[in-house]
Amino acid sequence: MMPKTRTTLTLALAALPLTAQATNGYFMHGSSVKAQGMAGVSFALAHDSVKAASNPASLIALGSQYDMGLTWFKPERDAAIGGNGFGLDGHYDGNAERDFWMPEAGFARMHNDRLAYGLAVYGNGGMNTSYKRTPFAAFGSSGRGGVDLSQVFLTGSLAYKLNERHSLGLGVTYVYQRFSAEGIQSFAGMSSQPDAVSNNGDDSSRGWGLKLGWQGRVTDSLSLGASWSSRIHTDEFDRYSGLFAEQGGFDVPESYGLGFAWKLDPRWTLAGDWERIEYSEVRSVGNPLSMAAPLGADQGAGFGWDDIDVYKLGVIFQVSPRLTLRAGVSHAEQPIPASQTFLNILAPGVIQDHASLGASWQFRPQQTLTVSYTRALEETRKGKNSIAAAFGGGETDLTMSQDIVGVAWQYRY
Template identity: 60%
Template sequence: MSQVLRLSSAIALSGLAFSAQATNGYFTHASSVRAQGMAGVSVAMAHDALAAASNPAAISALSAEQQLDAGITYFKPERSADIHGNGFGIDGHYDGNDSESFLMPELGFARKHSDHLSYGLALYGNGGMNTDYGKNPFANFGAQGSAGVNLEQLFITSTVAYQFNDQHALGLGLTWVRQQFEAKGIQPFAGMSQDGSAVSNQGVDTATGWGVKLGWQGNLSDSVTLGASWSSAIRTDGFDRYRGLFAENGGFDIPENYSAGVAWQVIPALTLAADWQFIGYGSVRSIANELDEGGPLGADNGSGFGWESINVYKIGVEYDVQPGLTLRAGFSYCDQPVLVNQTFFNILAPGVIQKHASLGATYAVNDSNDVSVAYTHGFEETVHGSGSIPANFGGGEADITMFQNQLALGWQVKF
């Protein structure tokens, strides 16, 4: 266990980017390689030690006395914007991919302390957003350099799970989050702020906070498992360097989210599963307030990105082809968080993808080690602006587009 803690600390301190970019809004669709292979379905399953990220109770169902799971995901998003009908000459196509791809690590450890008590630790990126426009959409308004934002989030969840009997387990997780943010090339928005000196090009700022997770997993029968989990809102420190950009003087809290799931073992080799998740973007002012909310940028009720809370629906299948070889597939769909009249500001944060499809596999190298792979495609989605560019920016419309691909590789060792 001490080795795991040392490795966890090394990852946390190394500055590795945990920016998962836009998936379901800006929440990642899955927190482990195995879950990625089923489009994120995980609430009623026990894929690996990282299951605690979606349901703290799940680690009680792991078969090994103790296990370590590690993974790396290559993530390549494609984001762009098209502006038309603008009176200030900014019509055109803008490519937001000057930062092209990202590597995202993950790490989980779980141990059975007794027949009833298990504990674990999970490190994962639960979201993020990055855009990088070499051709600045706001240049005609006085912006300088490339434009974009970069949000990176690292979550560390320590978990205790208790198996009451053969049917029911409860889990409790304590989560620490470290997020960092940087904005550049958006100087013209300083005129809309209560503090124009803290809107753009202020370097990297960090914020931390604590939250809790609760989870339940229960066997309805020998073949049907149910699960439910809740993650509290996490009130983090404000981004002081960007107190003029985000509402509540730089506030950027992590929204509350909760999930429910079912897994049905149709035959011993075949499992069908589904999840539902709610993400409360609408409860965080800096995310939910609209650009013309009324207050200036940075104010307590200041302008924001105009995102709505969303529901996410996931279905997946897992099939044991033969001993030591498991195949997975999944599909997910989420509500659209970005309103059509809010696309102008969301050129910086085009989290518009609604559909994901995934494939995955696990191969057992021996009794103690296996490797997993997963591929996910986020289908191209465009939100066409309607009344989206304010008159003081010349009017017209901004259409924002995104699609993405990711390839993940994972390793599990049981000992």
């Protein structure tokens, strides 16, 4: 396949609806297959042109290459309600849709010895729940219940080599979001726009943001990295302006982090990241569920999510010049307070721990195949004072686990 054809295919992927499942909140634990094999560790590494979007400074270390991949998700999400006075008690299986696919693509190119550029198309986050019967039927809702948030990110990046040890990167990100909700008609009575709460089909929004990155080799064996992604202000979801705060607002939160990569010997590398995700700054995500303001208002109810810190640790073992093995674990703080589990029946992003394995096989001089497997360990968030008396009281417990398998192909030239 000629370079022009590959680039066209990469751009075409931007039109695909990419649905992710909540991992670190609703952000992906790793946006490329190589990174997924290390539980997402990436800030001080140069995995591939897709993950370069998380730290554009890494483009300098990549050289020129094309990448394409596909990730399969199988999530298990469940909710249980007990002690409710309005008849909501029961176990609710949110897995009417079980299998999700996420493509990725990118390229990186050296313009000269000091300047590199690249483009990446990937999914960074999203959420899906699909209940065959809505958990809110006792309130007057009907049919299936759940939400579907799909996101695709397109990041164009530049990297500049300051000297033999340090590089800087700048990225511009375009995000396309698609959202739908069904089976929550009963919340219309709490809304400033009752007709824009549920069962309005798909709606979309768009926005732009910035990324900055640095990578530096501070000693012969130790490299460090830092990355910052701005909050992305997006258009409102007009069809759901009575559901989300700020008349349908759903911005992408700001995130930033630090990483290290320590080459223990020629074959072993130990690497780790710390990442901060500012969920609470987006009102539709961070505002708690309350009746102080109607749904859709500037201070309307949200999912009540907290900001989180994510800690990742991984290893790389170079078995031979052609075979590389990876493994990693990560731990995230819990974004959903125990008091906010009720509305999060729709968005049970309670996962905290991941364990990952990965491998890359260079089957031809210029081509490499990568595979990864991640287990998002089952997590249950038990509610505490989670259902207000106005909704009949009681508690909501949320449970989620995931299996994630990825495969990717890389061509270097």
